[in-house]
Amino acid sequence: MAAREGGEWAHPYVPKDLKLPGYVPCFLSQKDIVVPYLGTSLLLVSFIWIFSGRSKLTKSDRLLMCWWAFTGLTHIILEGYFAFSPEFYKKKTPHYLAEVWKEYSKGDSRYVGRDAGIVTVEGITAVLEVGSFYYRYAIATRKPYSYILQFAVCLGQLYGCLVYFITAFLEGDNFATSPFYYWVYYIGANGWWVVIPLLIANRSWKKITAAIQAEKKIKTG
Amino acid sequence: MAAREGGEWAHPYVPKDLKLPGYVPCFLSQKDIVVPYLGTSLLLVSFIWIFSGRSKLTKSDRLLMCWWAFTGLTHIILEGYFAFSPEFYKKKTPHYLAEVWKEYSKGDSRYVGRDAGIVTVEGITAVLEVGSFYYRYAIATRKPYSYILQFAVCLGQLYGCLVYFITAFLEGDNFATSPFYYWVYYIGANGWWVVIPLLIANRSWKKITAAIQAEKKIKTG
Numbered sequence: 001m002a003a004r005e006g007g008e009w010a011h012p013y014v015p016k017d018l019k020l021p022g023y024v025p026c027f028l029s030q031k032d033i034v035v036p037y038l039g040t041s042l043l044l045v046s047f048i049w050i051f052s053g054r055s056k057l058t059k060s061d062r063l064l065m066c067w068w069a070f071t072g073l074t075h076i077i078l079e080g081y082f083a084f085s086p087e088f089y090k091k092k093t094p095h096y097l098a099e100v101w102k103e104y105s106k107g108d109s110r111y112v113g114r115d116a117g118i119v120t121v122e123g124i125t126a127v128l129e130v131g132s133f134y135y136r137y138a139i140a141t142r143k144p145y146s147y148i149l150q151f152a153v154c155l156g157q158l159y160g161c162l163v164y165f166i167t168a169f170l171e172g173d174n175f176a177t178s179p180f181y182y183w184v185y186y187i188g189a190n191g192w193w194v195v196i197p198l199l200i201a202n203r204s205w206k207k208i209t210a211a212i213q214a215e216k217k218i219k220t221g
Numbered sequence: 222m223a224a225r226e227g228g229e230w231a232h233p234y235v236p237k238d239l240k241l242p243g244y245v246p247c248f249l250s251q252k253d254i255v256v257p258y259l260g261t262s263l264l265l266v267s268f269i270w271i272f273s274g275r276s277k278l279t280k281s282d283r284l285l286m287c288w289w290a291f292t293g294l295t296h297i298i299l300e301g302y303f304a305f306s307p308e309f310y311k312k313k314t315p316h317y318l319a320e321v322w323k324e325y326s327k328g329d330s331r332y333v334g335r336d337a338g339i340v341t342v343e344g345i346t347a348v349l350e351v352g353s354f355y356y357r358y359a360i361a362t363r364k365p366y367s368y369i370l371q372f373a374v375c376l377g378q379l380y381g382c383l384v385y386f387i388t389a390f391l392e393g394d395n396f397a398t399s400p401f402y403y404w405v406y407y408i409g410a411n412g413w414w415v416v417i418p419l420l421i422a423n424r425s426w427k428k429i430t431a432a433i434q435a436e437k438k439i440k441t442g
Contacts, residue, residue: 116391117338120384144434148426151369152376159380163341170337205369208429211436213365218435 011089013109014177020089020112026102027094033103036096041070048136057140060203064150065136067196071157072132075125083123086114106177107185110168117167121160128156151204154197161194232310234330235398241310241333247323248315254324257317262291278361281424285371286357288417292378293353296346304344307335327398328406331389338388342381349377372425375418382415 011023026033045066052062081097082088088098089105089112105112135153138146168175168186176182232244247254266287273283302318303309309319310326310333326333356374359367389396389407397403 116388117341117384119391120338120387123387124380124383142437144437145426145430147433148369148372148429151373155373155376156380159345159377162345163338163384166341166344167337170340205366208369208433209366211432212368212429214436214439215432216363216365218439 011112012177013105013112014175015109018109018113022087022090023112024090024092026099028096028099028103030103033096033099037100041074044073045070052140055140061139064200065139067200068132068135068139068150071193071196072129072135075129076132079122079129080126082111083119083126104185104189107175107181107189108168109175109177115167117163121163125157125160128153147204147207151201151208154201154204157193157197158201161190161197164190232333233398234326234333235396236330239330239334243308243311244333245311245313247320249317249320249324251324254317254320258321262295265294266291273361276361282360285421286360288421289353289356289360289371292414292417293350293356296350297353300343300350301347303332304340304347325406325410328396328402328410329389330396330398336388338384342384346378346381349374368425368428372422372429375422375425378414378418379422382411382418385411 008021009023009025011018011020011025013020048066048069049062052065055062057065078097078100082101085098088095088101091098101111108118110118131149131153135146135149137143138149143149176186229242230244230246232239232241232246234241269287269290270283273286276283278286299318299321303322306319309316309322312319322332329339331339352370352374356367356370358364359370364370397407
């Protein structure tokens with residue numbers, strides 16, 4: 001653990017002058033935080049992939065169900081906890097979710113610094129993703145609104161990422177403890193939520209446009 | 222004009238301790254700022270309404286074209302200027318667009334204070350609305366992607382409003398010079414961009430769902 005200065009623990013975050021009264025350092029190592037998260041996610045995704053193999057769904061629909069399960073649980077549990085726990089970095093006993101955010105803040109100190117833009121975007125995303133169980137249900141039962149629903153949520157994720165990256169850029173882009181944390185946590189972990197929503201939104205757009213075009217032909221021809 | 226204090230003009234914005242070095246007060250009165258804006262908008266909307274009356278478009282499609290023209294020009298000109306003019310409040314000669322933002326900041330001082338979240342949201346919105354000419358074209362020529370395009374832009378506007386209002390709330394909701402400016406500028410002027418996108422998004426959702434359902438019936442029946 002870092003040395004105490006005047007009764008307070010020194011924090012590892014950048015900018016160095018960020019004030020975090022009552023900060024308590026991480027109890028868990030990076031490995032102890034990251035491995036359970038990735039392991040649980042892999043288990044969940046495998047389970048849904050195998051289970052959905054028994055249905056008549058196409059491979060892409062099955063992949064989409066895995067994605068919604070993963071992103072949904074990640075955001076509801078992790079971001080949901082963050083949005084409503086302003087004092088997570090003061091916890092004096094180990095708490096897995098608080099540890100996750102203390103660790104992640106090494107890539108973006110605006111989390112531990114409780115930046116209003118971050119809390120807003122994370123709060124909106126957590127609420128959007130509460131619907132993820134429902135999106136999987138809509139895909140599995142092939143509801144007619146399945147595409148537009150997925151399209152809407154993907155746009156929400158993309159808008160959130162835009163706000164996330166642009167505000168950091170405007171504020172000087174100096175919130176990571178080191179280049180490692182910048183590229184792996186800040187860019188690496190968030191990049192998935194740019195690439196995958198873009199792919200899904202593009203697919204939904206094509207499906208919807210095709211349906212509207214087909215409907216027109218029937219009406220006019 | 223307000224009295225000068227130590228070589229600087231005193232600003233009318235809240236919070237009072239907001240630092241605006243080089244601030245120059247409004248040259249135009251509220252009436253001289255608001256009347257040209259509303260007048261031009263009314264002219265534009267009337268022109269499109271009358272002109273589109275000659276086409277075979279339905280009334281709701283004509284209304285939508287008026288709305289996209291209005292919101293498009295508002296955001297491209299006003300918000301576009303704001304996003305890329307960080308020093309608008311220092312202008313020493315009258316400039317209509319700078320005056321608009323000095324006046325509007327009485328309802329929300331985060332504009333004149335150059336809050337990163339505000340600049341981000343306004344920048345994204347300005348870019349989104351650059352497409353507004355295109356959206357009108359898509360409606361007028363009844364492109365198959367007209368609904369999903371409008372749906373996407375409406376969600377962008379709604380997400381922007383959410384970020385706008387929630388960040389203000391989290392930061393103490395104390396950015397208006399008086400209750401008049403709070404209700405008329407901050408709530409009143411922005412409320413339209415919550416209500417109308419909600420209506421349009423709802424309409425697009427229904428049209429798209431109906432088309433997908435119709436396509437399914439053909440495939441299965």
